Amino acid sequence: MTKTTREPGRTIRLLRPPGADGPGIFRITSRKKDTYYVFQEIPCEIGGRGFAVHRLGLGTLYHTRVGVPADRSCECMGFMAHNQCKHVQGLTILVERGLV
Numbered sequence: 001m002t003k004t005t006r007e008p009g010r011t012i013r014l015l016r017p018p019g020a021d022g023p024g025i026f027r028i029t030s031r032k033k034d035t036y037y038v039f040q041e042i043p044c045e046i047g048g049r050g051f052a053v054h055r056l057g058l059g060t061l062y063h064t065r066v067g068v069p070a071d072r073s074c075e076c077m078g079f080m081a082h083n084q085c086k087h088v089q090g091l092t093i094l095v096e097r098g099l100v
């Protein structure tokens with residue numbers, strides 16, 4: 001299930017799919033450091049699929065949108081600075097693999 005994403009060495013793994021019983025959990029491993037995220041799909045009416053994502057244990061919540069490039073967005077600093085981020089890249093991979 002683990003696969004390299006666009007940043008060399010960074011991988012994402014779905015630990016728990018989101019469902020009726022609660023949000024999903026995925027883990028991003030980068031430079032040997034694991035970060036866990038809780039996420040849930042939210043209604044999105046402007047194109048793409050919307051997800052609420054936050055780092056486990058911390059309160060910062062990001063609304064992340066994935067889809068064709070024009071439909072990708074995220075509220076984090078990384079996306080604002082670079083127009084891409086690990087949240088969008090990670091969720092894009094999970095969507096492409098049909099996991100969410």
Ligand SMILES: [Zn+2]
Pocket residue numbers: 062064074075076077078079085086087088
């Ligand atoms: Zn982001």
